[in-house]
Amino acid sequence: KAGVTQTPRYLIKTRGQQVTLSCSPISGHRSVSWYQQTPGQGLQFLFEYFSETQRNKGNFPGRFSGRQFSNSRSEMNVSTLELGDSALYLCASSLDWGQWETQYFGPGTRLLVL
Amino acid sequence: QKEVEQNSGPLSVPEGAIASLNCTYSDRGSQSFFWYRQYSGKSPELIMSIYSNGDKEDGRFTAQLNKASQYVSLLIRDSQPSDSATYLCAVPGRKDDKIIFGKGTRLHILP
Numbered sequence: 642k643a644g645v646t647q648t649p650r651y652l653i654k655t656r657g658q659q660v661t662l663s664c665s666p667i668s669g670h671r672s673v674s675w676y677q678q679t680p681g682q683g684l685q686f687l688f689e690y691f692s693e694t695q696r697n698k699g700n701f702p703g704r705f706s707g708r709q710f711s712n713s714r715s716e717m718n719v720s721t722l723e724l725g726d727s728a729l730y731l732c733a734s735s736l737d738w739g740q741w742e743t744q745y746f747g748p749g750t751r752l753l754v755l
Numbered sequence: 756q757k758e759v760e761q762n763s764g765p766l767s768v769p770e771g772a773i774a775s776l777n778c779t780y781s782d783r784g785s786q787s788f789f790w791y792r793q794y795s796g797k798s799p800e801l802i803m804s805i806y807s808n809g810d811k812e813d814g815r816f817t818a819q820l821n822k823a824s825q826y827v828s829l830l831i832r833d834s835q836p837s838d839s840a841t842y843l844c845a846v847p848g849r850k851d852d853k854i855i856f857g858k859g860t861r862l863h864i865l866p
Contacts, residue, residue, distance in 0.1 A: 674854075676856075682858075683843075683856055683857070683858035683859060684799065684843060684856040684858075684859075685856070686853045686854050686855065686856070689853075697853045698853070699853050731798055731799075739847065741787065741789060741804075741845070741847055741854055742787070742789070742801070742804045744801060745800075745801075746798035746799050746800065747798060748797075748798055749798055
């Protein structure tokens, strides 16, 4: 069974630009969550999508947004990038909304903002 | 008060000894608790979940939960060098369903 896949794996952007990250969940998993991981703040929950709807959201500004498609694949967008957005962005999929015990993480996208 | 707190470490434990990792949380309504292991340069993987007060054992791992004191711990028996990693405690909030991670404890098993 294929795991969670994320593209791209590495990305370099400049301040003010926007970026879109993609996540394909494990087959059969209908929920996708996004996280930001930095050395200073650790692993922080961004949002969770299920049935193409955002189910819950962490404490991040509106520049961070996402969406989910009918095949459960998800994208995350960050607009007007800031230096502090440099981080590892992790996507995780689970069978159902809030079913954290079935959550598997992808390899992540490392974003560097210059 | 931080919502989920862990000692950042590093925690150094001799090979073969018991490693004890602790986590405290602030939301008294939390019902489920998770431990993730993250190797350097890799993504987190779930290794233990616990829902009821007491102990839950899985191989060399034991999770302990005390809801009255709002702490959850992870014991690793017969520690191996391959256990060297960062261990993250995660607690879903009862009110808003978002999951909160502690900043993790770096564990180093000394050969």
